[in-house]
Amino acid sequence: MAWFDARIDVTHRPGILDPQGATIERALPALGWDNVSEVSVGKSIHLRVEAADEPAARAQIDEMCRRLLTNPVLEDFSLELRTLAEDAPR
């Protein structure tokens, strides 16, 4: 078994209006930044998981994302995994 550090990047699905992105995009020109477009707001989820190997960790986190951490109607996600050293603090 090994510990893995996961960074999950949750993004608003393209094609579904992002109310937060739209509001920020309208606010930026008021401060003089009128050259910004395509603003989208997501969330970042960080966690550690203990698993037999990287594919096992990846499969588990993938399922966690699909069942709980994201709503596939609204959101996409991508995953970055890093193997922690054996003696990593838990």
Next chain:
Amino acid sequence: MTARVGVVVFPGSNCEHDVVAAVRALGGDAELIFHTETTLGDVDALVLPGGFAHGDYLRTGAIARFSPVMDAVSDFAAGGGPVVGICNGFQVLTEAGLLPGALQKNAGLRFVCRTVELRVETTSTVLTEAARVGDVLRVPINHFEGNYVCDEETLATLRADDRIVVRYRENPNGSLDDIAGICNEGRNVVGLMPHPERAIDAMLGSADGAVLVRSLVDAASRRGTPAEARAS
């Protein structure tokens, strides 16, 4: 036989007593069912009320859908039992997959709390059977995340199968196709953002929600009637 409506209480629900009072005012009986229950008891209909279940952490309804009671809610719905999700209850039903689509933050990021006009689009649901198509009902909304979204295919299905139950006459939150409420394929599960339970008496500003609560009580009564009595 008096219809018994179960009102599911999650930590953070805050409209359960309003629903109980509305159901009783319209001739039904109501009882609270805590989210840790795994059985529903002898109820003829269910309401998932408004509020902020589990603080709406992660996403609205995302944690609540895994409450112990939700398996029983799903079974009850699968068996044809009337289930209505109001506001946060609608969000829970979409997260649970009992209704398609999702509810996201209002366009303009405004919390909206006012009485709006709804148009009844179909009467073949457990929430609208006592109404007429085209009826305009004044009912309060009170939400930050009532902006209904779904993919194009789902929207086409909802339209084709007459599953858009109520629409806003003036869209307050950016909802796709002015959708305020939808139903499932079996038409026994309905979710809507407006609060009919807060509009059952003119003293509250509108009595237009009464026809919706009465529809649910009627649907529950039929379910509560033994089959042999119904046939006679």
